Amino acid sequence: MTSADHDDSPAAPAGTQAIRRAxxxxxxxxxxxxxxxxxxxxxxxxxxxxxxxxxxxxxxxEGLVAHDPRTDTYYLGAGTVLLGQAAQQGFGLDKSLPILEALNAETEESVNLAVREKSESVVMLRVQSTLALRFEQRVGARFPLYSTASGKAILAHSPDADAYLDGLPERLEPLAPGTVASRAELARQLAKIRRSGYSTDKEENVAGVRCVGAPVLDADGRAQAALVIQVPTVRMPSDRVRELGARVVTAAKEIARFIPLDRIMSR
Structure with a gap:
């Protein structure tokens, strides 16, 4: 039996181990x-x-997994599709999708809706650019908050931003050529985001890709989600950053009408 074959939590309820494995x-x-x-x-x-x-x-x-007898392998079953559709409706993603599609049509660039899960930004909804030069990404992709336009937009409007910063090392792990180098620089960027209303990612998470993001704010001005436009660096001069910043802020405000932010993943 491997170390993962037992649950060593001192007060784990009966069945917790099986649930975690499933x-x-x-x-x-x-x-x-x-x-x-x-x-x-x-x-x-x-x-x-x-x-x-x-x-x-x-x-x-239970229909959550399906079997391919030709290869004797398993993949997600139809039951997960039904669960996913119900979750999309519960999170307002079905109503948010047309807003992403409109922003994609206006800009011809890829558009993501991401939410915060603890110290990461997770892609929940995506409309891919149809242009030949684009960055491929999947729903469910997750990245550190400090290295993404979505993560920084959320952090700038999070009540625990100072606690998050205090938990980081002074020198941050680089993920791409432009990754913010220090905790102090990240703090300065968050302050700038609060003033401008939008965030940027200048090849900070992926080389050759720049992003502009805006927080999806609740009635108290807090964010647990963000909308992001993702663009190859060669199509993102400085003046376009400002143009897309204005567009993504407007679209994020529209999405805030549909996303029940009190249901978004806990920190």
Whole structure:
């Protein structure tokens, strides 16, 4: 039995271990985006093959996982589609999508709606650019808050921004050529975002990609979500940053009418 095959929480309720394994399996299949064998699932999650097989069979019986007998692999089942559709409606993503599509049509660039999950920014909704030169990204992609336009837009309007900054090292881990170098510089950027209303990412998360983002604010001026326009650097001169900044701020205000921000993922 591997170390992941037992739950060492001192007061874990009965069934917690099985729930964690099931959720881990579903998240793995979602993040991988393809079909995986039982042995591969076991290896990735640190489970024994027997435990992984029982978990997959239980999910299969509930329709949350499907089986390809030709390759003896498993992938997300139709039941997860129904859950996803219900979640999209609950989060207002179905009503937000037309706003992203309109912004995409106006700018011809990729548009993301991201939410905060603890110290990361997670892509919840995406409309991809149809231009030949574009950056491919999937829904569910997650990145550190400090390196993204979405994360910085959210942080600038978060009540725990100071606590987040205090928890960072003075020198930040670089993820791309333009990643903000220090905690002090990040604090200055957050102050600038509060003044301008929008955030920028100048090749801070991905080389060759610049972004402009705006917070989706609740009635108290707090943010747990952000709207972002993602552009190849070659199509983003300084004057376009200001133009897209104004557009994304307007669109983010529209989205705020539909997103129940009190339901967005906890920090």
């Amino acid at each position: 959720l881990g399996t579903l998240k793995l299949l979602a993040e991988d985006g393809g079909a995986l064998s039982v042995n591969r699932i076991a290896t990735r999650l640190g489970l024994s093959p027997g435990t992984a097989n029982r978990m997959v069979r239980a999910l299969l019986a």
